[in-house]
Amino acid sequence: MLGIGALAGCTGIQPRGLGTAPILAPVRATTDRITRITVCTRPFRADGPRLDVEKVGEKTVVHNYGHGGSGWSLSWGSSTIAVRMALATGVNNVGVIGCGALGLTSATLLQRAGASVTIYAKDRPPDVRSSLATGLFTPDSRICLEGRDTPDFRKQWEEMCRTSFQTYQTLLGLPGDPIEWIDIYHLSDPNAVKPPPSRDPTIAFANLEEELVGDLIPKRVELEGAANPFPGRHVRRATNMMFNITAYMHLLISEFLQAGGHIETREFHTPGDFAALPQKTLINATGYGARALFGDETLIPVRGQLARLIPQPEIAYGLTYDYVSMVPRRDGIVIQAFGSDEGDGYGDDTTAPDRAEAEHAVNTIGSIFAGPGII
Numbered sequence: 029m030l031g032i033g034a035l036a037g038c039t040g041i042q043p044r045g046l047g048t049a050p051i052l053a054p055v056r057a058t059t060d061r062i063t064r065i066t067v068c069t070r071p072f073r074a075d076g077p078r079l080d081v082e083k084v085g086e087k088t089v090v091h092n093y094g095h096g097g098s099g100w101s102l103s104w105g106s107s108t109i110a111v112r113m114a115l116a117t118g119v120n121n122v123g124v125i126g127c128g129a130l131g132l133t134s135a136t137l138l139q140r141a142g143a144s145v146t147i148y149a150k151d152r153p154p155d156v157r158s159s160l161a162t163g164l165f166t167p168d169s170r171i172c173l174e175g176r177d178t179p180d181f182r183k184q185w186e187e188m189c190r191t192s193f194q195t196y197q198t199l200l201g202l203p204g205d206p207i208e209w210i211d212i213y214h215l216s217d218p219n220a221v222k223p224p225p226s227r228d229p230t231i232a233f234a235n236l237e238e239e240l241v242g243d244l245i246p247k248r249v250e251l252e253g254a255a256n257p258f259p260g261r262h263v264r265r266a267t268n269m270m271f272n273i274t275a276y277m278h279l280l281i282s283e284f285l286q287a288g289g290h291i292e293t294r295e296f297h298t299p300g301d302f303a304a305l306p307q308k309t310l311i312n313a314t315g316y317g318a319r320a321l322f323g324d325e326t327l328i329p330v331r332g333q334l335a336r337l338i339p340q341p342e343i344a345y346g347l348t349y350d351y352v353s354m355v356p357r358r359d360g361i362v363i364q365a366f367g368s369d370e371g372d373g374y375g376d377d378t379t380a381p382d383r384a385e386a387e388h389a390v391n392t393i394g395s396i397f398a399g400p401g402i403i
Contacts, residue, residue, distance in 0.1 A: 047254060047255055048254050049251070049254060049255055049256055049257035050257055052213075052257050053340070053342040053343055054397040055343055055347070055354060055356075055393055055394070055396075055397060056337070056338075056340060057337065057354070057361070057363065057390050057391070057396075057397070058390065058394055059386075059387045059391065061337045061338045061390075062335050062390060063336050063337065063338060063360060064335075064336045064360075065333065065334070065335050065336070065382075065383065065386045066160045066333070066334050066381070067160070067331065067332070067333045067334075067378070067379045067380065067381055067382075068160035068331075068332050068333075068334075068379075069157070069330065069331060069332075069376075069377050070096050070097050070329065070331075070332055070373075071094050071095065071096065071099075071157075071315045071316035071318070071319075071327050072094070072096040072097075072170050072327070072328045072329070072330045072374075073094035073172070073326050073327055074173045074176055074328070075172055075173075075326070076094070076171055076172040076177070076181050076185070077093065077094045077095045077102070077106060078091040078093055078094045078318075078324070079091060079092060079106065079109050079110060079113075080113075084299045084302055085299075085300065085302070085303055086303070086308065087302050087303070087305070087307075087308060087309070087310055088308060088309045088310070089299070089310050089311075089312050090110050090114045090311045090312065091311075091312045091318070092107060092109075092110035092130050092134060092311055092312065092313045093126075093130060093312065093313055093314055093315050093316075093318045093327075094318070094324075094327060095130070095171065095315075096170030096171050096172075096233075096330065097161075097162075097166060097169030097170040097171075097330070097332070098169045098170065099128070099129045099130060099158060099315065100129045100158065100161055100163070100165075100271055100273075101164075101165050101166050101167040101169070101189070102171075102185075102188045102189060102192050103130055103132075103133040104133050104137075104191055104192040104195040104196070105187060105188030105190070105191035105192040105195075106188050106192075107130060107134040107136075107313075108137060108188075108191050109187075109188065110130075110134055110311050110313075111134060111137045111138050111311070114134075114143075114309050114310075114311055115138075115143065117308070117309045119143075119308055120142065120143050120144060121143065121144045121145075121306070121307050121308075121309075122138050122144070122307055122309050123146050123147075123148055123305050123306075123309070123311070124145060124147045124148070124310070124311045124313060125147075125148050125149070125302075125310055125311065125313060125314055126149055126156075126312070126313035126315065127147050127149035127151065127152050127153065127156055127291065128153075128156040128157060128158030128159075128313065128315055129158040129161075130313035130315065131149065131311075132147075132277070132280040132281065132284065133280070134311045134313055135147050135289060136280060136283060136284055138311075139284065139289060144288070145284075145289050145290075146289070146290045146292055146307065147284070147289065147290070147291045147292070148292050148294045148296075149292075149293065150293065150294070150295040150296075152281075152291065153277040153278075157315055157316060158273075158277075159277065160332075160334065161271075161273060162332070162334065162353070162362060162364060163270055163272065163273050163357050163362060164268055164269070164270055164271070164346075164355060165196070165245075165268055165269035165270075165271070167188075167189040167236075167237060167241070168185070168189075168234065169233075170233050170330055171185065171233065171234060171236070172233070172234050173231075173232065173233060173234065174232040174233060174234045174235075177236060182240060185236055186240045186241060189237075189240070193244050196269055199276075199279070204272065204275035204278070204358075205275065205358060206272055206275045206276035206279045207269060207270070207272070207276065208269070208272070209268070209269055210267070210268065210270045210344060210346055211266070211267050211344075211345045211346070212265070212266045212267070212268055212345065212346035213258065213263055213264070213265055213346070213347050213348075214248070214263065214265075214266060214347075215258055215261045215262070215347065215348065215396065216261065216262045216349070216350075217350075218260075218261070218262055231369075231370055231371030232370055232371075233370050245266075245267065246266070246267045248264045248265065248266045249264065249265045250263075250264055251263040251265055261349075268346075270346070270356070270357065272357050272359060273357070273359065274358075274359040275358065275359070296321055299321065299322060316329060328374065328375055329377040330373045330375075331373035331376035331377070331378060331379075332364065333364065333382060333385060334362050334363070334364050335362075335363045335386035335389055335390055336359075336360040336361070336362055336363075337360055337361035337363065337390070338360065339357075339358060339359065339360050340356070340361060343361065344356060347393060349392060350392050351367060351368050351392075352364065352365050352366070352389045352392040352393055363386075363389045363390050363393055364389060365385055365392075
C-alpha cells in the first residue's frame with residue numbers, strides 16, 4: 029500500500045521538498061486497458077554487431093546489424109561507423125537496405141555528409157521490428173556474450189555508445205518529445221527471494237555500461253524513509269533516457285524525406301537481388317532479416333513481448349517490480365515481463381503473442397497501486 033492518499037487528484041510528479049518523496053500518479057494497469065500485445069525477435073550475435081564490408085558481385089555492401097537489445101541505443105554511433113565505411117568507397121549515391129533504427133540513422137548521416145540516399149525496404153514504420161522495441165537507452169542490452177567482449181570490441185562499443193548518447197542530447201525538447209529523461213523506480217519486497225533461473229544459466233551477456241560509460245547516466249539512489257514514495261518496499265531510483273518511438277521515427281523519416289531522400293518498397297530474397305539497384309555502395313541494415321537474406325546463422329533470436337496500455341499523459345516515471353517493467357511512453361504505457369535470468373527468450377523465434385504472459389505483467393504492475401485510497 030502507498031501511504032499517499034492524494035494520488036487521485038495528482039498529475040505527473042510533484043516535488044514535495046528536499047528529502048521528501050514525490051507524489052506519483054498511479055498507473056492504471058488493468059487488463060481491460062491493453063490495446064495491443066507485440067512480440068519482437070531481437071537480432072543478437074554472440075560476438076556483437078556486424079560492422080564490416082563485403083563485396084557482393086559488383087556491389088560494396090557495408091553491414092550494420094546484429095545489435096541485440098541495443099539497436100536504438102547504439103544506432104547513431106554504429107551508423108557513424110557504417111557511413112564512414114560507405115563513404116570510403118568514394119561514391120556519392122548510396123542505397124540503404126532496411127527502414128528500422130539502423131537504416132534510418134544510416135540514411136540520415138549519409139545525407140548530412142552530402143550523399144544522395146535511397147532506402148529500400150519491404151516494410152516501413154510502424155511495420156518494422158524497431159517499432160516493437162521497449163524504448164529505453166540500454167546500450168549494452170544483449171550486445172554480446174560475456175567473455176566475447178574483446179579489447180577491440182570494447183573500444184568500438186564505447187565509441188558507439190558515447191556518439192549515440194551525445195546525439196540524443198541534441199534531440200531533447202523537440203515537439204512530441206521524441207527523446208526525454210525519466211526517473212525509474214526499482215521496487216522489491218523486503219523479504220523477496222530470487223527464484224532459480226528458468227533457463228540455461230550459462231547464457232550470460234556482457235555488462236559494459238557501468239565500467240566503460242558509467243559517467244553518462246546518474247547512479248542509482250536508495251530511497252529510504254520520507255524519500256520513499258512506495259512505503260513497505262525497498263526502492264532504488266534510476267534516471268534514464270526514453271525514446272517515444274512513434275514520434276522519434278516520424279522525426280527521422282520527415283528529416284530524411286525533406287532532405288530529398290527516397291524510400292522505395294522492395295523485397296530482397298538473396299544478395300544477388302542487389303544487382304538490380306543503381307547504387308554501387310549499399311548499407312545493409314536489415315537486422316534479424318539478415319539471417320535469411322545473407323544466411324547469417326550467427327544471428328540468434330531473443331524473444332521479447334510487450335503489452336501496450338492506453339496512454340496516461342500524467343505518468344512521467346518508470347517502474348520495475350517482480351521481473352516486470354513499465355515504461356511511460358507517450359504512445360502508450362509499455363509493460364514487459366523480462367524473466368528471472370538473462371537467458372529468457374534466448375533462441376526463441378516464436379512471434380505469437382502470449383496473452384497470459386501479458387496479463388500477468390500488467391497485473392503485477394497493477395498490484396503496486398492496489399489498496400485503500402489508491403486509484
